[in-house]
Amino acid sequence: MDLSLTGEQRQLVDSFAALLARESTSERVRAAEPSGFDLKLWKALLETGAVEMAVDEAAGGWGASELELALIAEQFGRAIASAPIIEGQVAVRLLAASGEAGKELLSTVLAGDQLVTFAPRAGCGAKLGLVPAGAVADHVIALAEGRLLAVPTGNNSTAVRNLASMPLADIVIGPESLVLAAGEQAHDLFSGALDLWLTLTAVALAGAARRAVEIGVDYAKQRHAFGTAIGSFQAVSHPLADSATAADGARLLGLKAACAFADEPDRVRELAAMAFAFAYETARDATRRSLHIHGGYGFGMEGDIQLYYRRVRGWAMVFGEPAVALDRVADERYGATAG
Template identity: 40%
Template sequence: MRTRYSEDEVAVRDAFFDFFANECPTTTVRAAAKGTGVDPALWSSLAAMGAPGMALPESLGGAGAALTDLAVVADVAGAHLAPVPLIEHAVTARALARAGGHDDLVAELAEGSTLATLALRPPIGDTARLVPAGAVADVLLHHCDGVTSISRGNAPGAKLPNTADLPLAHRVISDATAIDLDADGWNRTVDEWRALTAVAYVGLAKRAIEIGVAYTKERIQFGVLIGTFQALQHGFADAATSVEGAHLLAQRAIWALETDQPGASRLASMALLFAAESARFAADRSVQYHGGYGFSEEYDIQLYHRHATAWILQLGDPAAEYARLADAEFGPVEGAA
């Protein structure tokens, strides 16, 4: 595997970095939070860039790019807290492409005119709960008792209150059609979500550190710039070291999924858990070094802190993910809850 982006990937990263820098200032993030949690204009512009379908086959309207290329965009989107359901949409579209028999729908997803998402946990009765992008998606992919199904035509749910104002919603399932995607295929889809979210976490964490460093280079206390205090320097160094490790682990998980390596699922879980911890630590350091301003809505760093906390919770309790990973690595422990 490669530990750094290739020349082509750097070009993709730079193009999308410029795009998000111009189209997604934090004012866009704040405005989206007051509505569904998604900015429709930003999604339309992103679709015009080809992002929704970039990792889909060319025969289905996509660009034929690899998961590694999609990860580059996820990194930059994470750095800008982009209020668009790119990851959920992309992994759902890829799952439908693998299942086959849904070419027209996949073509719609590739162009971004139809929004898709997945329920990360099995529905309870006729309701999929806490669905990422459930407040905006037109298509819902869900899995229960070994059967993967797709639902269309159900109205998006109302956005549920949450820490980062994400477009989370419960979705009532009234028309479900089974598709040819077995349990392994479903698990692959969720693992792609885990790995891409880990990459987005890395982008978030790096930007949180940048914001904090910039502030400490301007804030004067006791007659000197607070960035000269060694304790703050050590804190940023610890955060940066952790984030670099998260970057390497996330890249390995993406590579393992792309090349069907043994243990790819475990790597995806490890990457998500470690990247989430690293991002929370980085955002926490930056908030603390802002002093009381760090908790003020007027300052952007609180947005990063809240997103760092919230993203992994879409999957459920992180403790359950740790337990799942431990069971996969060492086998279930008799008598454990």
């Protein structure tokens, strides 16, 4: 696996890092918390082609690779951006893969006229639960009862309050839903899209974990006790070092999963689920450790670390505990009857 970036890829990363540094400050993240969605940020992302880049040129996009999407997701995670860029990218890829069935909706989305999201959990009967960006999207791409559907939200969406301040919603699948695929094709398309969502979310979690460590390190340098910076105490520095190492490992595994789409397609499902499970545990622990290093200040809403602590849990839990992803690894390696 060669992770050395081309000049164009470095430029891509730098441009998104600069955009998010400008448009997704901690003040903007706080301001967006009532709805969990920053419309100004979303418009800025659309102007840079953040959604259309995920689609092949033949379908009106840029044809970005999975690695390039993952590199952007890392910056998204560092900024805990209040915009469903990952779900939007996965959704437009599904629309493009569905052919003529999704062509009209895809054109509308790429034109910036509608927001489409992706439901990582298959529907239960006529209901989709905890859909990321479901409270702000116009359509949700989801698997339900053996069909891949584009479900209009409209009056079918019920926002779900959550500690992560994300625009989650429960959505009722109505008869007006557009059927994109059915049967085995629907399952194959959804499973591939879920692999991509798990991969990109894993790298975003790794980025958030790394930024949480940086916030903890900065505070440990500034906060003094007994006449010295608290970062000089092993009880403070060692947990931060452990989290920094784990964050690097989570990033590496996530990027390996991204590269596997082109280099090792037979291992994508396994690697994507592994990356998600490890990145979730890493981000959970990194944000917890950094928050506790801040002491009581870490629990105050004025500090930035609590934003990361809450947001990474929300990102991950829309799919489930790490055990859910590890079940997917076991199914891929040992068969669906494993366990």
